Amino acid sequence: MERNFTGTVVRATGSWYDVLRDGEPVRCRIRGRLRLKGVRSTNPVVVGDEVRCEEDENGDHVIVDIVPRHNYVIRRASNLSKESHIIAANIDRALLMVTLRQPETPPEFVDRFLVTCEAYKIPVVILLSKIDLQDAAAVAAFRAVYEGAGYEVLEVSATDGTGVERVRELLAGCRTLVSGNSGVGKSTLIRTIDPTLDIRTGEISESHHKGRHTTTFSTMYPLAGGGAVIDTPGIKGFGLIDIDDAELWHYFPEMMRTAPGCRFYNCTHTHEPGCAVIEAVRSGDISLARYESYLKILDEDDKYRK
Template sequence: MENPFTGVVVRATGSWYDVLHDGTTLRCRIRGRLRLRGSRATNPVVVGDRVTCETDANGDHTITDIAPRRNYVIRRASNLSRESHIIAANLDQALLLVTLRQPATAAEFVDRFLVTCEAYKVPVVILLSKSDLQVPEALRSFRAVYEGIGYRVEEVSAATGQGVETVRELLRGRTTLLSGNSGVGKSTLVRAIDPGLDIRTGEISESHRKGRHTTTFSTMYPLAQGGAVIDTPGIKGFGLLEIDAAELWHYFPEMMRTGRGCRFYNCTHTHEPGCAVVEAVRSGEIALSRYESYLKILDEDEKYRK
């Protein structure tokens, strides 16, 4: 093996990093200085990173450098933290799994995820998971909102096979982040797409009707048909970071389109007279649930942007 060598991080546990190099996965540590770059991220090396490594005389491998990231998906590290946690980097797309019941995915969670992907230029497809267990009218209402904005929405069910082939084609030849709350069926869907992958699955907790955490660390899995999928731990919350309050509405596509008609160029779309966005909400052109998500993000995250 050449020294140094390059590879892609396919698993990051916080202490050890699995790096794929020429078809071989090597266990690496990171050089200490990589932790001291002034980043607010809790994890300096993430799945999807392209890295340079060195091998010492004992045969131990060390990550010595990280190539610039093309994009990434980030969230606040915890509800009371100004630090960030990068979920994955260098993505071709993200697939967000959503369930409307068993368990129900909150609209605000969906919108926070979409805002982050808009901000970091990661294309998103929304997958309405466990479609066989959902109420048809609720599915139609959800699709009307998000397809109206411009997002692609697909209904999928690993149990019945609905949409599995569509998702398989979406994944082919691409590096894809698969994300969603615990219990929405991420690991089960990946197994349906590629039965050769050894990804654990878990049932819904009957006591709380919430998903049990079955994936501990983000992991990149190569797919038989080409491409790779990054399976993430079930995410409960998605606090935003690095997005200025004045720019937040830029990442709501329907508000971006409508906001050009506001009386004031610096309209916050909250209280100003002549606000085209508020008028569009009143008329039903913009979904009330989306506008409420916008207001909640403004209110709840303002203290983290100081």
């Protein structure tokens, strides 16, 4: 077998990486210099990366280079940090799992995740998870906001099977990232889609109504029906990084559709007279909650730059 090869990272633990070669995972570590290429990331190699590997003098395999990524999902590593954390790379679609209660997914988390997917041209579908436990009025209100913005919102329940077949269709033949807060049911849904997969699942903490982390490391699983799914540890927060204030509105689809009607070509959609976006918010054509998310992200970015 060749000492050197190029393969796909299918599991990342932070110290060791499983790289797929001829259908079998090979345990690899990173060559130290990969951390020194000017990318201020806490994780230079991620699941989904295509990497070049060599065998060293001890017979161990070492990742020596990363093939340029065509996209990735990235977030700020921590509060007021200038480092980034890449969640996954080279993906065809993202499924964002959201629950309105047990536990509640914060709207700002949803909007920041969607902005990042828009920025890196990753199609995203929102999965309203545990739909059998959700309040019908809250579900209707959520759907109105995000379908109005232009997203597909799919109601799912691993318990009663709602939406499972549609999710299976979305996954077929694609490399899909499944993401969301802890406890929204990512691992349970994936295991429902393909029961042959060995994925840990957990329960909600009764005392805090928050999810427990059941997925410890990001892992890519091949699906029996073709394609692959990336299961990630639950994410608590989602700070944006490397998105310019002047471009932010480009990543709100409903604002992109409306902005050509603004009086000024360089309108920031915050205060200008003749702003079509502000008018659309006033008339209810653009959700006030989504517009407030936009303003909050602008304000947050100013704090990070200080």
